[in-house]
Amino acid sequence: IVLAENMRNSSIKKSYKPGIALGIHNIGTAHYGKGNYSEALKYWEESLKIKEEIGDKSGVSKSLNNIGIINAVQGNYLTAIEMYQKSIKIKEEIGAIELIPATLNAIGGIYRNQADYTSALNYFQRSLKISEDYNNEIEVITALNSIGLIYSDIGDQASAMTYYQRGLKIAEEIEYSWWIPTIIGNIGLVNERQGNYEDALNNYNKSLEISEDKSDYRGINLMLTNIGGIYKLQGKYNKALEYFQKSLVINEKNRDTRKLVVTLSNIGNLYLRQGNYIKAIAYCTRTLNLSKKMGYLSRKKTIVNAFILLIKNLAMGIKP
Template sequence: QIGDRAGVGTTFNNIGGIYDSLGQYPKALEFFQQALAIRQQISDRSGVGESINNIGLIYSRLGQYPKALEFYQQALAIIKPIGERSGVGNTLNNIGFIYSHLGQYPKALEFYQQALAIREKIGDRSGVGESINNIGLIYSRLGQYPKALEFYQQALAIIKPIGDRSKEGTTLNNVGGTYYNLKQYVNAERNLLAAVEIWESLRPGLTDESKISIFDTQEFTYRLLQLALVAQQKTNQALEVAERGRAKAFIELLASRLSPDLQQQNLESLQKKFIINLEQIKQIARTQNASVVEYSIVSDEDLYIWVVQPTGKVEFRSIALKKSLNTSLAKLVTSSRESIGVRGRASIEIEPVDDTAEQKKQLQQLHKLLIDPIANLLPNDPNSHVIFIPQGELHTSIVFFDCVHSLE
């Protein structure tokens, strides 16, 4: 109303930032573009550079990396001449991120190093730690694990004293992953467990400075820690980690429906309620007089299965998915559901399907993968109880285990 064009542009930009944080990327793009139009009209060079960078960020979120790169390069050309060194460092880092996702690692390394040089000059300690971590990530992707480890350790030494818990957890995850690749499983376990403890201390729903959810990294940490433990034959500890990861995901889901204040107040009580140890799992099996079957998809190549019997005895099986499947597990589950006429994830109505041969083939393949490896551990009495605890895409397969079992 008062004609404050600069203020309008800033407010459009802020609204775009909120939609970005909410994951509503088309809406974010709409407001960032409106902010850009106003800033161009009033010749706000710094604001124009910021808006173009933000538009690139949204295209990056959407996985449209070439388009994101185009906008980042435009932003860099605008903000570099006007001396916006912090913005230049951030944009160089963003360009490095794009080249990394495009698999152009030497180019990514070049831009991460440029970002590091600027951040060091302006005393941006958090940014310096981030850049060093990113350089380590590139060396890791190039298979140069000792060099990657050197950079991760440098990053950790910078990030830890400034109290950036999110970045500390991410870097510990990367250190643990590098030790795993070096087959130093004890060191991998130690660092990954430290990362897990950080994830569980953070408020649910926390996002980092770039507004990217850290939960994908968190979930990866739990899975990688299971791999490191199983490599040491610590299968019972791996079961507890699988349960912790599952509980963390559930707490995140619950927290997403609470206000920030309630999230903080309820974090400790939620974790006490939902994170359970092996003895508690055994107690459930005993009190329910049931066999507890827990699945964990730890990678594209590995599926872990634990069976906790009413006696408290725990048995472990590891399934090599690539040897057992000629497709992904997710695709097999989807096609198996469709073969019996179950179309939607939440659907319990089954439509008639004519191709019974294909139905049988799909379900038997799923049975071979999920039930055959543990068949000798399951009770023979049809009245006995079995509690299945699935993960990820397996949530949609449990509903028709009875159908699968009848095809034996």
């Protein structure tokens, strides 16, 4: 943040608007990385206004895209899609077609979150076609993985596995290590959904090992959460709690607010299943308060539902 602020302040002294816009944009990016989404949105919107004033279409497209990301995270899906569509339109106007697939994937992700799988698949397939036309292997991998997610969601695990394997093959061929653990983890999800828990655990642990080698805390956190989820499904609550607690430590250390909400929710719900109401209330309260603070609407609804279940159990006299 300090470096970005210095860039902005230096550009202000020189009355250099492109530098001012970039500095403000970077301040927003720094806040986004820390999970301060409201602050990030404020700076990105400020940067957008300057870029529009100076006619920086490429910069405007980027800002619109980022504003779309924030709104998607906060559950403002209609606004997010509107921002993404505006960004795509500008990309088409300036001939930056190769940048469109990433935004198409983002829109597809929103439709997937809304369980509109037909629309999601349409956007992912559009992204795949453009990426293949431009020989953009990284975006091809992204689209293949996304299509795999859709097929997995609708229960077609065989098709999901086909797309994951295609994506994994390309990732291994170009040695793009970022996607390899992610796809292996998603293959684990296919196995999990088919009830093959041991295979799923093997996939998750392999993905975890690769993520640890890369010091990728996000990948580590995701696999810890997935492994904990498997143990939760198996009724091994103490083992599940062990992995969720590891995830909690990572998220608190890295101040990843969004992931922290998810982890607190997982722990709270686990204590709820165990009938440990005191700890369940403590973790669910932390989750709800943090969700309100960051505007994470979908998670807030989950916690409210957990509280409702908790109250019902207490009302029925169910005790630990």
